Each structure stands twice: as structure tokens, then as C-alpha cells.
Amino acid sequence: MLAGSLAILVLVLALLIAALLRRPAQSDDSERGTGLWLWTLGLAFPLTTLAALTVYGLQMGERLLPRDTPDLVTVTAEARQWAWTFGYPDAPGLATDGVLHIPAGRPVDVQITSRDVVHSFWVPRLAGKLDALPGHVNVLRIEAPAPGTYSGQTAEFNGAGYAGHVFTVQAHDPAAWVRFLQEGPP
């Protein structure tokens, strides 16, 4: 995308500079050049590039969508000013503040909601962001490639404590995940 954008930028600026340097003996008040400038460059060129780009983007987006899989794990995330509480339907009653525990290598659905204002759940290395809205539950599919910690943050301005409204995701190997569900956070 970046390379394509740069190519377009260079093309447009090159045409612009050429147009500036060009010194026709007489200014041309006619409408010649409509075919090249308007039909080709103005209309056909963006239509083809944009169509390709949109299709590509939608395919990418489809791949990121939650699909049903047998080893799916569901967790809940509830935001408030300025903290996150995570719940685990697999271990009723278990809740953690500020740290989301998930198994590594398995798809995880995070059910995101808010208790007060609009927040947004964002773990840059695991997925894009999704808003936490009061009264609504949004589901985000994430998958941690390996055990470890991933930092996350709120990504919708939510008042005075916004800058410090962060959390971490702790991804466990299978054994540690089972232990977590049974015994809670270590």
C-alpha cells in the first residue's frame, strides 16, 4: 500500500512539474486533452486502482473475522474509567483487573463492553481496535502466537485518566492456562 501510494504521488508530482516547465508558444484555450487528462487519468485510473485496493482490503478483513472453531476460548472485557476487568466464562467467578489471561496458539473471542463511557480495546500486536460501548457487546477475535505478555491500551478518549488507561495480555502455554483457570492468577 505504501509503495503504491508513493508511486501515485511521484506520478502526480512528475506530471505537475512537467506541466509547470512546459512553455507552449501560445496558451491553448481549447478543450483538447480531455481524453488524456479527464477520461484516462481523472476517471479510469482511480477507478481501477481503488477497485483493486477495496477488494484486497475486504479479503483481508474477511480473514480477520471471527469464525467458528472447536478450540475457541471466550473471555469478557469490561471497561470503566480507568480500568479493565476481565472475566472467564470457563471459570465462573474468576475475574482479573488490568491483566487479561488467554491461552497462546488458540483463537480467543473477547466480548467487549463498558460500564460507563465509550472506551476501545486495543492490543496492537494481536488485532485492531474495537470499541467498548455501554449497553452493547462487541466481539473481537484475537490469537496470541506464543506465550508471553502483550501490552494493550484504551484507544478512545475517555477523560482525564486516558493516558494511563492501559492493560496487558498474558498468553499462557496449555498447562499454565489450565492452572490459571483452576487456581486463578499466580
Add this chain to the structure above:
Amino acid sequence: MTQKPPRRGTALRLHRQLERIWSPDPRFRGWLTTNNNNDVGRLFLAVATLFFVIGGLLAMLIRAQLATPGSAFMGPEAYNQVFTMHGTVMMFLFAIPFFEALAVLLLPGMLGTRDLAFPRLGVYGLWVYIFGGSAVIVAMLMGLSPDGGWFMYPPLSSAAFSPGIGADVWLLGITSIEVSAIATAVEIVVTVLRYRAAGMSLSRMPIFAWYILVVAVMILTAFPPMILGSLLLETERALGWPFFQVENGGDPLLWQHLFWLFGHPEVYIIFLPAAGMIATILPVMARTTLLGYGWVVAAAVSLAVLSFGLWVHHMFTTGIPHLGLAFFSAASTLVAVPTSIMIFSWIGTLWKGRVQMKLPMLWLLGFFATFVIGGLTGVMLAIVPFNWQVHDTHFVVAHLHYVLIGGYVFPMIAAVYYFQPLLTGRFHYFRLGAVAFWLVVPAFHITFLAVHVVGLLGQRRRTWTYDEGQGWELLNLIASTASFVMAIGFALVILDIGITTFSGLRGKRNPWGATTLEWAAPMPSPAYGFASIPIVRGRYPLTDDPDLPQRIARGEGYLADTSRNRREALIVTTTTGKPLQVAVMPGNSALPILLAVVTSTSFLAPLVQAYWLSALALVGVVIVALVWVWTTAPRQSEGLVDAGHGARLPVAAESPDPPGWWGSLFLLVADGVHFGSLMFGYAFLWTVAPNWPPPSYLVPTLLPVLLALGGAAALAAGPRLAARAVATGHRTALALVLSLFGALSLATAAASVMLARQDPAGHAYDAALWLLAGHVGFHAALAVIMLGYLALRRISGHGLRVGEARIVSLWADFTAATGLVALAAAWLPGTFA
């Protein structure tokens, strides 16, 4: 060509007579009573520039804070106010008023007329803007600014999470400024459609007129959802009506829809006037004509239409289904097509011409280099997975500054330099302008390239500080340093323009060799604009007829006769530009500023809980408005008048479609969109919000339904019968009484809804019912006032005019139609539940 000997005597005599008729009061109070577009536009421009400086200072505070990690310069409370105000001031107090100011100044000249269609409405808009904007700034200086971000998402902006008056300052101040923008938009639309030079058909209009027409229509259709959103949020904050509170049937997402329904078109409302300036200036700088005039007009129109289909792209992360996202993603990328047509039309224009590298052209090159990058990052943002990552980071901040500064501020600076000789009669002689350019543009790119990168590295927008060790320190320091250089550059631009305005060289007419009518006026443009209304035969009147300025000055166009001793302009047919009516323009008056004072008081008094004052001021609004209309309406009929060139035309006030009728029509477009937004909100809450359906429904009884049906029918029929009676010389009393009966019945039906559901704070359903009923009641009251005015005219013996009755008929039809829809929406669910 046979050149007549110059008849200086005629031109000078005409000039003196017109000066006397058109000039404002020379004393200081003239500034408060003038309604000439030259004065209004200049004040508008000066005030908008002042707000640009304030917004710029706020930006400097932001960059000072972010220059280093862990900065102790501001705490989060102060920082949140500063960034909220920076966005608010730049978007609402600078960007929109600034192009409106240029349109007010230049449009009459471009169209070949003498003033805008509703000069007093323009003054009113100006003062409402000045009062509302000042209130917002005063609140900021008192530390009472809003601090929830310039898009004010509830529940953060609701009373529970934003106590204090900060959010109210935003809602009331900004709404009053939107009222002013709508007033100006109505004025612009009617001017472009009706007030032009003789022979200026739509296809001969200067390109800027097309752009500004599209923009004005967009203002009329995009601002009402925002005004509704502000109304909902303010009633929730002040009265507890739960539109956005989930527990009682509200939904915070409703705000986001209403806000972006306005917010995205807003971006194009800001860009298109700048594009219109580019399309005007660029061909002149290249000594040729615009390539593909029709293409560019079509591109502007389609950009406007498309921009209303993309609001959801600001909400890609709110959990909207992927299919919906696909639609809006495609629409968002599609918007690049008309933009690309414009860009290549301009490059093609430069290609066929010989470019002169004057100062306006330099700024236009700055536009190209910047805007193309902003457009490309915009396309990236339209791609959903990418958006999910960079949404709400500094990448978005950088993108929008590329588009807004590159796409709006640079072309506007070009426009100010280009039109300065016309507006001030003085020429630029100094090298300072070029120095400023070479400070601003490179520093801009350094600043916001760094901001792009830091956004990609994950820095969130609106965080008041950040920690060391994330790789952001150097980039932020670079951005802050360069931004200060840019600020110095902008200060030099303002200084340069100021110096030229007061001490530049005097010069001859049309210094750039432009082809459009505004350059046919003397320099600086006098209050009356043209000594006679020009006759044009093509799209480039000054090329077609280089002698045109002298002929206009000698009074060889229309309306050169000053013997009627009043301000007159020509109204033409909308498509072909054939002379149709003679408009009589109002003279200097203190009424507009008085109306602005009472309007602003009624808007701003609730900030200090002075609701009684607000109500009192509202009564004042009605009284001043009635005096205004009463004193403007002519007393006697004069039949056909001599317009010159053998044309005998009716006076506009005696025509069936006077300017007031056209103005009402477009005001009702805005009103209709407002009503449509209200219906959308009601349906949205019903289908999407949690905690619906409501615990109980309103079940209608027979009497109110009959009252509504009968009232609507009477209200639609009455003013029609009155108009017909006036036209045929019959008595109007019965028709007026019938209309009055209709309005009162409809209002009674609306009141029955409120009486049946007495607790609007209980559930969003009830709150929505009250708003629907309120809409009906408000418009019925308006109809009663208008009918009262007609009755008063009749009783006092001034006689009614068909045009006046038809204006009332327009409002009555709207009231009857939306009244029935609103009441049906209130009653039907309960009937079938």
C-alpha cells in the same frame, strides 16, 4: 472594434449617485448598521482570522506539551481542554466562517450583481457568529472549556461524566454558530440561483459560483443532524431526557451517527470552497481557461453526494457488521474519483497554459504537494483492516492536518493574495510573502510526516503525555520544533497581508488578467459593486469584451437609473439568466444586530441557568423579527418599473416568487433534514438501542387524531385560498381564519401527546415523543405568528401580496406534512402494540 470616446462625466456622476445610495453610515456606528457585503465580508474575514490565530496558539500549546516525554507543562485537565478547543476553534470558528467571508465578499462581483440576496440576513449571521464564538473563547479563558474532544461523544459528555458547563458551552455556542452558517448558506444559494448578470446562464457561471452553490446546499443538509444531536444532548444534560443513557432506552451510538452524518460532509464543506478558489485562480495564473469546466462541476456535485454516504467510516471500530463496513469502505474509496478528476483537470490546465510563478501560484503548488499525500493516506484509512490499527492514533491526526491545511489553508492563502488588489485596491510589493511560504510549507511537511510515523509506532491521539523508551521522543521533538517554525511562517503571512492592506501600492484594474466579472469592478470594489448590471454573452466576459468594465461604469448595463433613489439589483431566471424582476435591497439598519443580540442571549443564557432570560429573549426574537419584516415590506404597489434596455420588469416583492419565497424554500430544506434526522433517531433507538421496547405505549384516542387530520388539511388549504383570493382581488379573512384554526388544531393534537405521557425523563421513548410533539408545536406556533402578520397587514390597510401569502403557504404545507408524519410516528406503534 469601434471605440467610443470615454465619457468620464457619465461614469463619475453615476458613481457619486450610487455611492450616496449604497454607502454605510460614515460614523463608527456604521459598522453596526451596515449591511453591505463589502463591510460584512471584511468583518467576517477579520474575525475568522482572529480565531485562526487563537486556534494556532492552542496548537502551539499542544506541541509544547508533546515535545518531551513526561512533560510537566500541562496536566491532563488543562491538556484535554486545550486539544478540544483547538479542534473546535479551527473547525467551527475558523474554517467555515473564513470561506463564508470570502464568498460574501466576492460572490456578488463574480455573478455580476451588487449585493447578496438577503443583505440583512448576512449581517445577522455575522453577529451571531461573533457573539457565539466570543462566548466560547471567554469560557476558555475562564477555564470552563469543554474537555471531551471536539466530537463530544456521550456518555463522556453527559452530565454524569462532564459536570460543569464546559459541554454546555460547546453545545450552545457551536449550535448558535451553525445557525449563522445556515443563514449564510440560504443567502448564498438564493444569490447564485437568482441574482446574476443579465445573460449569465448556469453554464456561464464562474466556476467558484458552482462550488459555493454545492457547498451551501451541503451546509443546509449536513448541519441539521448536528443541530439535532446538540439539541438531544443538551436536553439530556439540562432536563434529564435519556437519549444517550443506556439504562433508560438511550444509546450513545446515536450521537456518533448524528455527529458523523454532519462530520464527514463537513470535511468536504471545507474542502470544496478551497477547490473552487483553485479552479478560479489556477487558469488565470496559467493564462488559459479551465480544462473540463463541465467535468469539474460534475465532480463537485458527485463529491457532495458521495460525502453523505460515508459517515460510518469514522465508526469502523464501533462493531458494525462487516457487510456494512464493506459498503462504506467502497464508498469511502470511491470519493477519491471526483477528487482525482479535479486534480487532473487542474494539472491539465497548467499543461496547456503558460504558468506565471506569482505568489498565489506558489501557494497552489504547496496545495498540490500536500493535498495529494493527504488524499493517499485517506484512501489507506478507508481500508478497513488498516483503519482498525491506526484509528485514534497520531496517524489520523497527521492525515487530517494534511487534508485540512494542505487542502484548505494553503489555497485560502492563495485566494487572499490573489483577491487582495480587488478588496483593498493595493498591491503586494514585498518579498516577505515568499519567505513566509518557504517557512510554512517545508516546516509543515516535517511536522506532520513525523506525526504520521509516530502514529504508526502506536502513539495514541489525545494522550496528554507519554513515557520514555517507546521510540517516540525524537519524532515528537522534531514535530514540535518544526511546528513552531510553521507558526512563525503563518504569523509572517498575516503580517505580510496586513502590511500590504495598509501600505501597498495602488494599481490598475484587473492586474492578473482575469476573465471573470469581479475584476470589471473599480478597485477597491465600491459599496455598490457595479454601476450597472453587466450583460454577458459567454463564460469569460472580460475576454469576450475587454471594454466591458468601462461600459458598466458608464451605465450601459441594466439598472443604471438612480432616480428611484434606492438600492436595486437584477433577478434573473435560474437556468438561462434572462432578466426577470427588480429586487429592492434594504438600507442600513440596526435591526440585524439587535436580532443577533436577542438570539444569542436566548442561546447563551441557559449557560448561567438564566432560563427566564432565555425565554424573554426568545420573545424578543419574535418581536424584532416581526418589526424587521414589517418595515422591509413595501407599502405601495408600483407595477412594472424601467430596468434599462427597454425592459419593464415587476418589483420582486410584487412577484409570486419573491426572494423570501426562495429563501423559505431552502430554509425548509434544512428544516426537513432536521426533521428527517429526528425520525432517524427515533427509528434508530427503537431498533438498535438496548432496553427497548418501552414499558408501555402511547395509545391514541379518536379526538386528537381527528384534530390532527382536520388541522393539517385546514392548514394546507387556508394559505392557498388566501393566495388565490389576493390574486383575484377577493376577501382573505375567511382563508386566514381557516388557516389559524388548522394550526391551532394541530398544536392541540401535539399537546395531547405530551399530556398523555407526562414523564419525558423516564424513557427515551417518552423523550422522543416529546420532541416529535415539540416539532409540531413549534411549527404550528410559527404558522400562527406568520398568519398573525398577514392579518395585521390586512387590517392596517397595506394590503396583502400574493408572494407573502405563498411564503406562508410554503411553511404551512411543511408544518402540515411533517406534523402528520410526526404524530403518526408517535401514535402508530401504540395502535398496533
